[in-house]
Amino acid sequence: MAGTTILRFEGHNYLRQRLLLATLSGKTVRIDNIRPEDEDNPGLTDYEASFLRLLEKVTNGCSVEISYTGTTVVYRPGVIIGGKIHHDCPPSRAISYFLEPMIALAPFAKTPMMLTMTGVTNDNVDVSIDTLRTVLLPQLKRYGIEDSIELKISKRGAPPLGGGEIFFRSPIIRTLKPLQYTTEGQIKRIRGIAYATRVSPSMANRTVEAARSLLTRYIPDVYIYTDVYKGAESGKSPGYALTLVAESNTGVLLSSECAFQPRSKSGSAPMDVDQDEAFTKSNGAAAGQGEGGVSSMLVNDYSFPTPEDLGVRTARLLLQEIRKGGTVDSVSQWLNVLFLALGPEDVGKVRIGNLTPFTIQYLRDIKSFLGVTFKIKPDPENRTVILTCLGTGYTNVNKNVQ
Template sequence: MLEIDGSYGEGGGQLLRLAVALSAITGIGVHIGNIRARRSNPGLAPQHLAGVRAVGKLCAARMTGLALRSQRIVFEPAALRGGEFRFDIGTAGSITLVLQALIPVMLSAPAPCAVRVTGGTDIRQAPAADYLRAVLVRLIERLGAQLSVRVLRRGYYPRGGGEIEVNVQPARLVSCVFDRFGGAGPVRGIAHVANLPEHIALRMERAACERLAALGVQVSIERRILGHEAAVGAGGAIVCWAECGQTVLGAARVAERGVRAEALGEAVGIELMADIATGAGLDVHAADQLLVFLALAGGGSFSVRRLTLHARTAMWLIEQFLPVTFEVAESAGLTYVSVVARS
């Protein structure tokens, strides 16, 4: 059984989710201590409990220590299995963060998997649902995966109640190179609001378009206005992406009380333009999340504008479970990461 210090590096929920996912995939039991120890509210929150339990369900794991605010768990996986599953976070905790742990496990299962997760679809400090669909899923598909994501209902803080369905076929992933964005093609996007005035979506859209106009390419952002039948509670988000050759770059912001719609749109435009200008192969957030898939493929590489502490923590953790090594180099304002199989 591996002993993992949950306070290492970034020391947050991502380390916990990735550790149990890798445990399920490899069959290696794990004892995780000091979970979120340096946070103001340390230990397991409801969404962390939901993520661990969901992964445990897919591999019939024996789990101890699963309680609210617990800082220590033991996760002992059995065999992975396919099938249909439903998970309810029980709060507005992020569905996409739970799916971060589930999708690599589902890809490694011996049979197709379908899951429905209930909670928050567009939550601060988590990937927005449209970013998951338009950016992350497309990148994972480049590695040979077959998966589909459907947002059945939107849900926001504090009520939750959203629902996302994911269907995954088992796949042997193949290595891929995301080393450079070859040029700015058309930029697409979605600005949505639910149970809020339409002008909020319009202002997010216009602010992003004004920033992205400097690229000199076509910018097309779809505006979606959702009502009670399509969303629980009030909220919104703006997601933009640009696709070129092998890669997709994206940026997203979630609407929040007290933040002007224009500020959200501008932030998305600035972030996406920065990635395109540097020629990065992946955006900063995708780089964090694609590491585990490249490791499961046994190789690959990418460039990124900057490597976050989340990413460095993930690389340290993945090397504990899988026979790969991460090599990092910097050149011409970009960070290059290579995944190398250990013999």
């Protein structure tokens, strides 16, 4: 693992995927110019530092060097060990920000990962825990990761204070299975989860009703669970959100989600020194009374006047996603692209609706770390894109051979 080559990158964006790919490939990475222009809070943010600490916990023998100003990080990965880990995520990002890379990392650990995390479970910046559980995890089965995979939401945590808790367990595997998955099929059912915490349970019910009435025109099999949390399980802030998943007869999962987010500035008050307050500062005028952190980067207003509005918005987002098509929805593109590249030395193929900017950069970073170039071919028939690649035959060297 003593890599002599150092991969260099610039900028704070895409930090997670670069660190993840570095860990998987065993390559040392150096990232410069992390917010050098930011006078108030240059360098790493609290959540980025927290993510680095999480990486230190799940690996053995890694080294992280951060420059005095925090604008440069040198990360030399160690061995992925997994095991029992507890991590408190800062409320500036949702738990998913930290969990997503762990889902990709855990199958290649030495021992099965059992991860408990606390923090925000649903917001509009990151993917919600519900989507990870109902959309991302089932997709792992296609790659041969199936037994004893689990994601439990024991407590809900709405922004800004969070207070949610999740438990994630992943099995370990030696190699991934190849995947060729391009048949979209037709949508046979729609499922969903509406949660409410520290608000009236009717908020969740009203959200569900509005979304249902829009979706049942297509298909009668629409079932949306309502999940109301009480007492100790309800986290520190009030909130409600809706997640919808459409499933096709070929097993395609397409999702949409939306969370309620109050507009008031009182929300950010209890948060102590918010690292990326600068975002708010520079956007303050435009964002109105935006709360601190990355949520000020959101363009839409998520302070819905009624829960029905949230329900309709989410249902429409689902229709939008259905129209895009593909066998993989926008929020799970990155995982599929990554696992195809790590897959066996065989042709892997998926169909996607359209490339998101995040996935485009992921493809580039995969090329720099793993040397895999994807063939990207649009299918004019239904305006989807087919991604094809030859896997690298990545093997989990940490797993003991029985």
